[in-house]
Amino acid sequence: MIIPACIYESHKKEFLCKIDGESDTVSVSAKRQVLKSNQLVTGDRVLLEKSGDDYQIIELLERTSEIFRMNIRERKKRITAANVDLVIIATSVSKPPYKQGVIDRFATRSFQWEVPAIVVFNKMDEFQDDFDIDFEMRRFENIGIECFEVSAMYPDNPSRFGRGSFKDLQRKLQKTQAIILGQSGVGKSKLITSLSDNEVTLASNDIGRSGKGSHTTTWSEVIECGTFRIIDSPGIRSFSLDDIDSGELIDFFPDLLSVSLACKFNNCQHEAMSKGCAFYGEDVDPKNSDILESRLLSYKKILEEISETPAWQKKSH
Numbered sequence: 001m002i003i004p005a006c007i008y009e010s011h012k013k014e015f016l017c018k019i020d021g022e023s024d025t026v027s028v029s030a031k032r033q034v035l036k037s038n039q040l041v042t043g044d045r046v047l048l049e050k051s052g053d054d055y056q057i058i059e060l061l062e063r064t065s066e067i068f069r070m071n072i073r074e075r076k077k078r079i080t081a082a083n084v085d086l087v088i089i090a091t092s093v094s095k096p097p098y099k100q101g102v103i104d105r106f107a108t109r110s111f112q113w114e115v116p117a118i119v120v121f122n123k124m125d126e127f128q129d130d131f132d133i134d135f136e137m138r139r140f141e142n143i144g145i146e147c148f149e150v151s152a153m154y155p156d157n158p159s160r161f162g163r164g165s166f167k168d169l170q171r172k173l174q175k176t177q178a179i180i181l182g183q184s185g186v187g188k189s190k191l192i193t194s195l196s197d198n199e200v201t202l203a204s205n206d207i208g209r210s211g212k213g214s215h216t217t218t219w220s221e222v223i224e225c226g227t228f229r230i231i232d233s234p235g236i237r238s239f240s241l242d243d244i245d246s247g248e249l250i251d252f253f254p255d256l257l258s259v260s261l262a263c264k265f266n267n268c269q270h271e272a273m274s275k276g277c278a279f280y281g282e283d284v285d286p287k288n289s290d291i292l293e294s295r296l297l298s299y300k301k302i303l304e305e306i307s308e309t310p311a312w313q314k315k316s317h
């Protein structure tokens with residue numbers, strides 16, 4: 001009998017799988033041939049075969065998406081999760097402080113992975129108006145990233161800037177397999193707990209308070225939240241983009257890419273003195289010019305960073 005299942009945790013040769021239509025997970029191994037020719041990762045769909053009490057993965061099914069970094073030296077993808085429908089970029093608006101650059105980096109990844117993203121501004125109960133959050137939200141909405149302002153601590157709080165509420169966020173997640181990304185301490189575990197209506201409880205990372213962390217996620221896992229699933233993955237927490245080729249970076253800034261196509265020279269550096277640069281031309285929509293300028297600045301910063309290491313020296317870590 002062939003049994004369809006989903007990998008919830010992947011530990012080299014041991015996997016925790018949830019069989020379709022059943023609620024418990026089972027520990028399974030994988031056929032040597034399947035292990036040899038694939039990376040079996042969290043979120044993968046597989047076929048199992050049962051012999052006696054043991055299950056074995058006999059086939060990996062085709063993926064709809066891959067969450068990866070490149071190992072340039074080996075010219076190989078290092079995949080951490082598969083079949084993800086939505087990237088949840090979580091940020092705090094109080095402690096730790098909001099960092100635009102971090103969100104831009106995760107957004108860049110979501111374009112590289114070709115998976116739609118949303119930004120969740122968490123801890124709105126502690127927001128002190130110390131940055132222009134409305135500008136930040138418009139900046140992401142301009143590249144098709146929907147924004148939500150919530151408090152995982154007080155999910156019933158109304159939104160202040162007219163963006164999605166906690167309920168809207170729950171609605172957005174219906175039937176998805178999402179991955180949640182964000183710096184440590186922004187409230188990912190708390191968000192998952194509240195989003196599941198407290199069906200799952202994850203230990204929070206209280207480093208700031210007790211001086212040492214309790215449980216922090218150490219491996220990728222799928223968390224079943226009833227009507228949706230969230231993958232919590234420490235593997236992709238690094239915001240470094242230095243495995244991306246500098247010539248390719250602009251492909252993952254769709255707003256800048258479309259403008260840059262009108263630059264007169266192919267190798268345009270997009271500086272004010274660059275001849276024929278479309279960013280300083282007359283075609284830029286004045287309504288969006290502040291957003292575009294801020295995104296261009298961010299792009300240049302990342303470009304400079306990833307250009308420091310020559311491509312042949314790059315290795316993923």
Ligand SMILES: Nc1nc2c(ncn2[C@@H]2O[C@H](COP(=O)(O)OP(=O)(O)O)[C@@H](O)[C@H]2O)c(=O)[nH]1
Nearest residue numbers: 123151152153184185186187188189190204205
């Ligand atoms: N005030 C406030 N605190 C929150 C909120 N969400 C999470 N926290 C707290 O922030 C700390 C870090 O949360 P945690 O979920 O462990 O963050 P993670 O490292 O991203 O998983 C914990 O002390 C949480 O109780 C929120 O919406 N408001």
Ligand SMILES: [Mg+2]
Nearest residue numbers: 188189205217
């Ligand atoms: Mg956590």
Ligand SMILES: [Zn+2]
Nearest residue numbers: 263268270277
């Ligand atoms: Zn230019």
